Structures are given as structure tokens and as C-alpha cells.
Amino acid sequence: MPYRQTERVKLRLAATRVQLLKTARQIVMESGFAGLTIARLATRAGVATGTVYRYFPSKDDLCLEVFRRACDREAELAWQEARGSGPADQRLAAAIRVVATRAMEGATAAYPIVAEPAGDSLERERRVYRENWSNAFAHAIRAGITDGVFPKQDADISAACITGAILEALIAPLSQVDTARHTPRTVDGIVRFAMAGVRYPSDSEAAA
Amino acid sequence: MPYRQTERVKLRLAATRVQLLKTARQIVMESGFAGLTIARLATRAGVATGTVYRYFPSKDDLCLEVFRRACDREAELAWQEARGSGPADQRLAAAIRVVATRAMEGATAAYPIVAEPAGDSLERERRVYRENWSNAFAHAIRAGITDGVFPKQDADISAACITGAILEALIAPLSQVDTARHTPRTVDGIVRFAMAGVRYPSDSEAAA
DNA sequence: CAAAGAAATGAACATAAGTTCATTCTTTTT
DNA sequence: AAAAAGAATGAACTTATGTTCATTTCTTTG
Structure with a gap:
């Protein structure tokens, strides 16, 4: 029984795997999924191309x-x-805000993640x-509907x-180059729009 | 002076060009831009691959x-x-509705056009x-803001x-398979949400 | 009908990227 | 230290497409 994977090796392998994922993430943040090639990843991570395939069965799996x-x-x-735990409308606003804010701050990362062309x-x-x-x-x-702070509506449609x-308002423009275009005011605008959309009834129901 | 392009030929060439564009559009509607290859296009249009390049300098130009x-x-x-010419709010609702409805009907091969991965x-x-x-x-x-039917707001953000x-509400699900999921009610939901978003002020302004 | 110039052809070429695998290097155990 | 097994390597292979171009076919004119 001349060789059995020892704990130390196991750790090193795990570390390499994580390293590959981190490097891949960096590349995606810089150049999108389109820029993520096995060769480039391997070089940047300091391993051979073949090595990547010891950690991920295919590029698709890696990307996933x-x-x-x-x-x-x-x-x-x-x-x-x-x-x-707060009121539903405040919770919704907070959820919207956190998504929008993080997307805005992580500007470069966000685009490939949510919108960039990929497989x-x-x-x-x-x-x-x-x-x-x-x-x-x-x-x-x-x-919110249950609690009566929002009018009846199709929650799935409104959420979508x-x-x-x-x-669209925040991330799509990033496919262009003007990263500096967004300010916290943009997030405010989105939150306002979205909350109004959920909060107010349709014309017909408002009139009724 | 043994040959000069005659009118008849000019027409035939133009017809072929249009035919190529139409066929390309069909393919895109069926399989997206990813499915549009020169070989496939040529075969379907009944010409040789090389012929395509007599009409378009490159695939990119063709796609564009x-x-x-x-x-x-x-x-x-x-x-x-x-x-x-009507009231601004009605115009906005109509514009939203026409975009949403046509997208829903698939009039435009909506998904590839607005969202599919491409070059x-x-x-x-x-x-x-x-x-x-x-x-x-x-x-x-x-x-609408000028006319006082909408509160003051960043029109660009709201529009985006x-x-x-x-x-998102209408087209993104099409990347999946359940085309039959949408009904006219979906469009109504979108229009309602959007109109409420533009029509109602933010909490702070409403309270003020 | 013959000649000359366009147009069409499609096999061959170029490129790019994912994947494989025979070989080499490392690590462990006796 | 030697042997066995695993891990890493990277050049070669595969595949998929866009593009080219020498050749063939068609169209026009004298």
C-alpha cells in the first residue's frame, strides 16, 4: 500500500480548486465569461491546462x-x-435596495453575472x-397584500x-463603458418606481 | 464591351439579398443568433456558402x-x-402596451432580439x-410631468x-420553454405596475 | 456563337477553443 | 532508497465556424 492521499495533499488539492475558482471569478469580472478560456485561466492560476480538468469535468461545469x-x-x-420582521412594505423596499445597491457597487462583476452573453x-x-x-x-x-399595505395584484408579475x-436601469448600461454614471440617486429612483408600482392600484380599481 | 450588369440582374441580386436576410431572420427566430451559421443559412437559402460573402462582408455585418x-x-x-396626441399618461400606457403585446405575441422573435447571447x-x-x-x-x-399628470421624477430612470x-416579466421567461405561460392579463399586470411607478410620488414626497 | 466579364460555387483553409492522454514529476509507504 | 500510486503537465487532437479563392457556370454583347 505504497501511497494513500494524505490530509495535507487533500488540503492542497482543495486549495488549488478554490484558487482556480477565484482566478476564474477575477477573469470573469474583468472580461466576462467570454474572456474566460481554459488556457488563460490555467496560466493565471499557475497550472497547466490539463490540470484544470483534474478539478472540473468541463468548462461548462467550471462556469456554472x-x-x-x-x-x-x-x-x-x-x-x-x-x-x-418589519412591515412588509419596508421589507420589500429594503430587499430592492440591497439588490440594487450591491449590483451598483459591484458594477463590473454584476454585468457578466446577470446579463452577459454566455452559454x-x-x-x-x-x-x-x-x-x-x-x-x-x-x-x-x-x-404586504395580506397585511393590507399593498393592493391586490399578481405578486409574481410585480416581482418580475x-x-x-x-x-435594466442599473446594470444594462454597464455593457457600455460609463461606469461612473450611477449614483445613489439612481438606486433611489429605482426603489421609488418599484414601490409605487407595488403600492398603488390600477386606474380602474382606484376609481372603483 | 461584352457584359454590363443589366436591370434584370440587378433585381435578381437584390432579391437574393433580401432572401438571405429573410432566411437569416427565420433561423434567428427558431434558434437564436447562436443557431445562425453561414453554412446553415446558405443551405436554407439555396445558395453556396461562398455566395453569402458576395452579399455581406462578414457574418457580423449580416447579423447587424x-x-x-x-x-x-x-x-x-x-x-x-x-x-x-392624447393625454401623456394615456400615451405612455399605449406605448408600454404596444411593446409588451408585440413582444408577447412573438412578433419580433423577441427573445433573440432583446436578450439572447450574441457577439x-x-x-x-x-x-x-x-x-x-x-x-x-x-x-x-x-x-406627463410638464402637463402635471405625473409627479416630478427622473424620467430616464423610470423609463429604463x-x-x-x-x-423581465415578459421576455426572459421565453429563454425557457413555456411560451404558453403568458396571457393578456400578463400585459395588464405590467402596464399597471409601470403606470403606478410613474404616476405616484415617493413616500417622502407623498407625505410632504 | 464566341468572347469576356460577373456571379456562383464549395472544397480547402484559418482560427480558436475545449479536451485528451502519454509522459513526467511528487508524494507516500515499506 | 525503491516502488507504487497519484497528480501535473502541455503538446497534440478535435471540433466548429468563419472566410477565401481557384474553378465553374451564367449573362451579356458584338
């Missing part, structure tokens, strides 16, 4: 994991706010991610609208 | 033209409504397209929010 890691934390934050599997995953956001919003909206509003 | 043709009509329709040049062009929509909305919003809301 990079993506998930980036997303999980974001979605969790939104849910924390949405689930919170099929990523596209599917991205939907999951957005839906996670939307679901957090919908959760708060439903609570909010997600879309954030992405 | 396909894209522009699809977009121009849509943007024009939105502007028609936004520029109309760099297309991405830039897509921004232009979305901004065109947003600008139409912003136009009506500004008019509207565009995003439409895309």
Missing part, C-alpha cells in the same frame, strides 16, 4: 460553479431582507438566479417587473 | 442587418404611441435598441425601469 458562488451570497441577502447552461442558471430574486420580492409583496427594472 | 431590420419597426411603433457588435446594437424604447417612454413621461420590467 463560478456563477453559483457569485450568486448565492447575493440571493441570500435579498431573502434576508424579504423575510425580515446555454449558464443562461438557464441565470434564470434560476433571477427567479430567486423575484421570489424574494414576491414573498414580501404577498405579505421589479427585477427587470433593477437590471 | 438582421437585427436592425427586426428592431426598426418595433421602435417605430413605440414612438408612434409615445408621440401621439459584441450585436450587444452594442441591442443597447441602442433598448434605449430607443426607453427614450420613447421617457418622452411620454416628460410630457419600464423597459426592464417588460423584458
Whole structure:
């Protein structure tokens, strides 16, 4: 029994794996998923191209994991706010704000994550991610309807609208170059718009 | 002087060009820009691959033209409504509705056009397209502010929010498979949300 | 009909990126 | 230290597409 993987090696392997994921994330933040090639990743991480395949079965899998890691934390934050204990409308506003603010601050990272062209599997995953956001919003909206602070409405549609509003107003412009365009006022504008959208009834119902 | 391009030939060439564009559009509607390859296009249009390059200098140029043709009509329709003559709020609602409805009906192969992963040049062009929509909305919003039917607000942000809301609520799900998910009620939901967003002031201003 | 110039052709080429695998280097155990 | 097993390597392979160009076919004119 001349060789068995020892603890030390196990740790080193895990460290390399994490290193690869971190490097991949850096590259994606700089150049998007389009700029993430195995060769580039390997060089930057200081390993050979073949080595990458000892840690990830395919590029797709690698991308997925990079993506998930980036997303999980974001979605969790939104849910924390949405689930919170205060009045439903304040919770919704807080959830919107946290998503919008973080997206704005992490400007470069945000675009590839939520919008950049990428492969099929990523596209599917991205939907999951957005839906996670939307679901957090919908959760708060439903609570608000129950509590009577929001009028009756299709919470899923409103939530999707909010997600879309954030992405478009905040992130889509980043595909261009003017990163400096956004200010905290932009987030305020989005929150205001979204909250009004949820809070006020339609013309017909308002008239009724 | 043994050969000069005659009128008949000129027409035939023009016809082939249009045929290529139409076929390309079909392919994009079916399989997205990712599915648009020169080989496939040539085969479907009944010409050789080399022939395509007698009509378009590169695939990028071809894609751009396909894209522009699809977009121009849509943007024009939105502007028609936004520029109309009625009250500003009704114009805005009409513009939103026309964009949302047409997208829903798939009139434009909405998903590939507004959201599908594609090359760099297309991405830039897509921004232009979305901004065109947003600008139409912003136009009506500004008019509404002037007329006093909308409270003071950043028209550009609100307009971007509207565009995003439409895309997310309506089109993004199309990247999945459940096309039949949407009903006219979905459009109503979007319009309601968007109109409330523009129409009602922020909490602080409402309280003031 | 013959000649000359366009137009069409499609096989061949170029490129780029993901993936493989025979080989080499490391680590562990006796 | 030697042997065995694992890990790393990176050049070569594969595949997929965009693009070219020598050749063929068509169209016009004298």
C-alpha cells in the first residue's frame, strides 16, 4: 500500500480548486465569461491546462460553479431582507435596495453575472438566479397584500417587473463603458418606481 | 464591351439579398443568433456558402442587418404611441402596451432580439435598441410631468425601469420553454405596475 | 456563337477553443 | 532508497465556424 492521499495533499488539492475558482471569478469580472478560456485561466492560476480538468469535468461545469458562488451570497441577502420582521412594505423596499445597491457597487462583476452573453447552461442558471430574486420580492409583496399595505395584484408579475427594472436601469448600461454614471440617486429612483408600482392600484380599481 | 450588369440582374441580386436576410431572420427566430451559421443559412437559402460573402462582408455585418431590420419597426411603433396626441399618461400606457403585446405575441422573435447571447457588435446594437424604447417612454413621461399628470421624477430612470420590467416579466421567461405561460392579463399586470411607478410620488414626497 | 466579364460555387483553409492522454514529476509507504 | 500510486503537465487532437479563392457556370454583347 505504497501511497494513500494524505490530509495535507487533500488540503492542497482543495486549495488549488478554490484558487482556480477565484482566478476564474477575477477573469470573469474583468472580461466576462467570454474572456474566460481554459488556457488563460490555467496560466493565471499557475497550472497547466490539463490540470484544470483534474478539478472540473468541463468548462461548462467550471462556469456554472463560478456563477453559483457569485450568486448565492447575493440571493441570500435579498431573502434576508424579504423575510425580515418589519412591515412588509419596508421589507420589500429594503430587499430592492440591497439588490440594487450591491449590483451598483459591484458594477463590473454584476454585468457578466446577470446579463452577459454566455452559454446555454449558464443562461438557464441565470434564470434560476433571477427567479430567486423575484421570489424574494414576491414573498414580501404577498405579505404586504395580506397585511393590507399593498393592493391586490399578481405578486409574481410585480416581482418580475421589479427585477427587470433593477437590471435594466442599473446594470444594462454597464455593457457600455460609463461606469461612473450611477449614483445613489439612481438606486433611489429605482426603489421609488418599484414601490409605487407595488403600492398603488390600477386606474380602474382606484376609481372603483 | 461584352457584359454590363443589366436591370434584370440587378433585381435578381437584390432579391437574393433580401432572401438571405429573410432566411437569416427565420433561423434567428427558431434558434437564436447562436443557431445562425453561414453554412446553415446558405443551405436554407439555396445558395453556396461562398455566395453569402458576395452579399455581406462578414457574418457580423449580416447579423447587424438582421437585427436592425427586426428592431426598426418595433421602435417605430413605440414612438408612434409615445408621440401621439392624447393625454401623456394615456400615451405612455399605449406605448408600454404596444411593446409588451408585440413582444408577447412573438412578433419580433423577441427573445433573440432583446436578450439572447450574441457577439459584441450585436450587444452594442441591442443597447441602442433598448434605449430607443426607453427614450420613447421617457418622452411620454416628460410630457406627463410638464402637463402635471405625473409627479416630478427622473424620467430616464423610470423609463429604463419600464423597459426592464417588460423584458423581465415578459421576455426572459421565453429563454425557457413555456411560451404558453403568458396571457393578456400578463400585459395588464405590467402596464399597471409601470403606470403606478410613474404616476405616484415617493413616500417622502407623498407625505410632504 | 464566341468572347469576356460577373456571379456562383464549395472544397480547402484559418482560427480558436475545449479536451485528451502519454509522459513526467511528487508524494507516500515499506 | 525503491516502488507504487497519484497528480501535473502541455503538446497534440478535435471540433466548429468563419472566410477565401481557384474553378465553374451564367449573362451579356458584338
